[in-house]
Amino acid sequence: MARIGSASSIGFLGLRAFTVHMQAFVSQGLPYFSIIGLPDTSLSEARERVRSACQAAGFSWPQTRVTVNLSPASMPKRGSAHDLAIAASVLGAAGKISSEALERTVVLGELNLDGSVLPVPGVLPAVVHAKSQGMSRVIVPAANIEEAELVPDIAVTGVRHVGELIELLGGHAKYTLSPSHGDDLPDGERMDAPATGDMSEVIGQDHTKWALQVAAAGGHHALLVGPPGAGKTMLASRLPGIMRPLGEDEQLEVASVRSLCGTLPRFGITDVPPYEAPHHTASSAALVGGGSGVAVPGAITRAHRGVLFMDEAPEFSTRALQTLREPLESGCIALSRAKGTAWYPARFQLVMAANPCPCGYAYGDGERCTCRERDRIRYFSRLSGPILDRIDIQVEVPPINEITLGDQGANGKDSATMRAEVSKARDCAAERFQGYGWTCNAQADGVWLREHTSRQAVELVNRALDSGRLSLRGADRAMRLAWTLADMRGGTSPDRQDMAQGIALRTRMR
Template identity: 85%
Template sequence: MVRIGSASSVGFLGLRAFTIHMQAFVSQGLPYFSIIGLPDASLSEARERVKSACQAAGFEWPQTRVTVNLSPASMPKRGSAHDLAIAASVLGAAGKITGDALARTVMLGEVNLDGSVLPVPGVLPAALHAKACGMNRIIVPEANADEARLVTDIAVTGVRHVGELIELLGGEARYTLSDLPEHTADDGHAMAMPPVGDMAEVIGQDHTKWALQIAAAGGHHALLVGPPGAGKTMLASRLPGIMRPLDENEQLEVASVRSLCGTLPRFGISDIPPYEAPHHSASAAALVGGGSGIATPGAITRAHRGILFMDEAPEFAARALQTLREPLESGCIALSRAKGTAWYPARFQLVMAANPCPCGFAYGTGERCTCRERDRVRYFSRLSGPILDRIDIQVEVPPINEIVAGVLPKDGKDSASMRQEVIQARDCATERFRAQGWSCNAQADGVWLRANTSRQAIELVNRALDSRRLSLRGADRAMRLAWTLADMQGKMSPDRQDMAQGIALRTRMA
C-alpha cells in the first residue's frame, strides 16, 4: 500500500498569498531525498535541514527514496518558511504521525539542524490567508505565535522543536529543549520606535503647517521648496502625527507588509501611519522593490498607508523618480521577473523637499546665491513635469529670520489639535463618497469633480487652464484641494475663495 504524507503551507507572490499543498512519498530505491515543484535554492536546501532536524527529534530517517512534491507545481516557491511543513509531510508518509492530524492546518517555520524551529517573516499575512481559506489552525514557531494571534477565529500553536510538532500530532519523540538557543522573530534587533514629534515644536512656518494639514486632510502629495535649515525635514517627519489614525483593516495591511519584510517586531501594531525616508542615493529597485527571483518590497510598499518622504528630491536619480509615476496613480506596484510577477500595495502620500538651487540660497532677492542661472534651471528641472504634475501641493518654505526670546516652540498649534481637525475633514469626505467607495478627496475622479463643483469655482480653473498655469490633470488636483479646503471649514462645497487657494497651492504662489 502506498503511503502519502500531506501538509500545507503558504507561499507568496508579492503580498498575494497562495496555499502550498505538500505530499511526501517514501518509495523503494537508493537513499535519496528530493523536493520538486519549482523550489528556489534556499528551499531546495531544506533537504539537509529537515533530515537532520527529524533525526534530532528521534526519528529514524528512511534509508530509501523520499520525494516531496510542492503543489501547485507551476507556482515558484521560495524561502525556508516551508521546512516545518516538509518535515510533517515526511513524518506522515513514514507513519510517525497520524494521517488526519493535519486536516485544515497550515504550517510555517524554518528548522535548524538540532531540530529547533526558527522564526520566519510573513506569518501575519499567511494567517490571514489561512483564515480566508477556511483553515482552522496554524502551527508556527513559538517566536511568531503572538504575531499569528493577531488574526482572530483561527487556532494558533507555537512550537520550539520538531519533537514538539511530532508529539502535537500524535507521535512520539526524543528530544531536549534545555540546550536550544533563544530566538526572537527579529533575530535580536528589536527596538522601540521613536515617537512622532509634535508640530508645535517647529518655530514659525505657520503657512507650511497649514499646507501639510490640508495634505493630511485630503490625502494629497506635497512638495516643500526652501533653503537649508528652514525646517522642511522637521515638518515632514511630524506629518504622520497629524494624519487620520489607521483603522483596523489598514493596521493589518501595514502590519502584513512589515511582517513580510521581517520588521513587524520592531514596529508592532500601531494606528500611526508609516513613515519612510529613503536616502537620495537610493536606486530604483530600492524604491519600488527588486531582487532576483521574486521581487521583494521597496520603500514605496513599506510606506503603504503612510508617508514616503524624499528629502533633497532633485538629487535622486532620474530613473528612480520616474518609477514613482505609475504607483502614484494606481496605488499598487507589479514587479515582473523571470520567475513570476509580484504584486505589492503602494497607496502612499508622497512628500518631497527640495532646495531652490544647488547652493540652496536662491530665495528672496537671491543675493547669497552663487549658482549660475543655467545651473539653477538644470537643478530643479530634474523633477520632471510629469512628476510635478502629480504633486497636489507645492509651497515655498521661507527661512526663519528671527527667534523671539521667551517664546516657547510649543506656544504654537500642536499636532493633537491639528489631527482632530484632519479627522473631522476626513469624516466629511468619507460620508460624501460613501457610494463611490473613496475615503478622501485625493481619490475623487474628474467626472465627479466637474459634476459637483459650482460653475463660479470652475470659472477660476478655466482661467488657469487658459493661461497655462494648470494642465488638465492639474485642474482636477486643484479642484480636489478646493474640496479639502471646504471640508476643513465645514462647508458643503467649495466656493471661489477655496478654488483660488487650491490653485495657488498647486502653483507655489500661496
C-alpha cells in the same frame, strides 16, 4: 509499500498569498531526497535542514527514496518558511505521525540543523490567508506566536522544536531543547514605533504647517522648496503625527507588509501611519522593489498607508523618479520577474523636499547664491513636468529670521489638535464619497469633481488653464484641493476662495 504524507503551508507572490499543499512520497529505491514544484535555492536546501532536524528529534530517516511535491506545481515557491511543513509531510509518510492530524492545519517555520524552529517573516498575512481558506489551526514558530494571534477566530500553536511538532501530532520524539531556544526574539529587536515628533516643536513656518495639514486632510502629495535649515525635513517627519490614525483594516495591511519584510517586531501593531525616507542615492529597485526570481517590497510598499519622504528630491536619479509615476496614480505596483509577477500595495502620500538651487541659497534676493543660471535650471528640471503635475501641493518654505522664546508654532496648535481637525475633514469626505468607494478627496474622480463643483469656482480654474498656470490634470487636482479646504472649514462645497487657495497651493503661491 509506498506511503504518502500530506501537510499545508503558505506561499507568496508579492503580498498575495496562496496555499501550498505538500505530499511526501516514500518509495523503494536508492536513498535519495528530492523536492519538486518550482522551489528556489533556499527551499531546495531544505533537504539537508529537514533531514538533520528530524534525526535530531530521534527520527530514523528512511533509507529509501523520498520525494516531496509542492503544489500547485506551476507557482514558484521561495524561502525557508516551508521547512516545518516539509518535515511534517515526510514524518506522515514514514508513519511517525498521523496525516489526519494535519487536516485543515497550516504549518509554518524554518528548521535549524539541531531541530529547533526559527521565526520566519510573513506570518501575519499567511494566517490571514489561512483563515480565509477555512483552515482551523496554524502551527508557527514560538517566536511568531504573538504575531499569529493577532488574527482572531483561528487556533494558533507555537512550537520551538520539530520534536514538539511530533508530540503535538500524536507521535513520540527524543530531543533536547537548548535553553537558547526561547520564545522571545533577541534583545534589541523589540521596540515601539519610532516617535514622529510634534508640530509644536517646529518654530514658525505656520503656512507650511497649514499646507501639510491640508495634505493630511485630503490625502494630497506635497513638495516643499526652501533653503537648507528651513525645517523641511523636520516638518515632513511630523506629518504622520497629524494624519488620521489608521483604522483596524489599515493597521492589518501595514502590519502584513511589515511582517513580510521582517520588520513587524520592531513596530508592532500601531495606528500611526508608516514613514519611509530613502536616501537620495537609492536605486529604482530600492524604491519600488526588486530582486531576482520574485521581487521583494521596496520603500513605496513599506510606506503604504503612510508617508514616503524624498529629501533632496532633485538628487534622486531620473529613472528612480520616473518609476513613481504609475504607483502615484494606481496605488499599487506590479513587478514582473523571471519566476512570476509580484503585486504590492503602494497607496502612500509622497512628500518631496528640494533646495531652490544646487547650493541652496537662491531665495529672496539671491545674494548668497553661487550657482550659475544654467545650473539652477538643470538642478530643478530633474523633477520632470509629469512628476510635478502629480504633486498637489507645492509650497515655499522660507528661512526663519528670528527665534521667539516659547513659540508654539501653528498658532499654538500641537499635532493632536491638528490631527483632530484632519480627522473631522476626513469624516466629511468619507460621508460624501460613501457610495463611490473613495476615502479622501485625492481619490475623487475628475468627472465627479466637474459635475459637483460650482460654476463660479470652475471659472477660476478655467482662467488658470487659459493662462497656462494649470494643466488639465492640474485643474482636477486643484479642485480636489478646493474640496479639502471646504471640508476643513466645514463647508458643503468649495467656494471661490477655496478654489483660489487650491490653485495657489499648486503653484507655490505664485
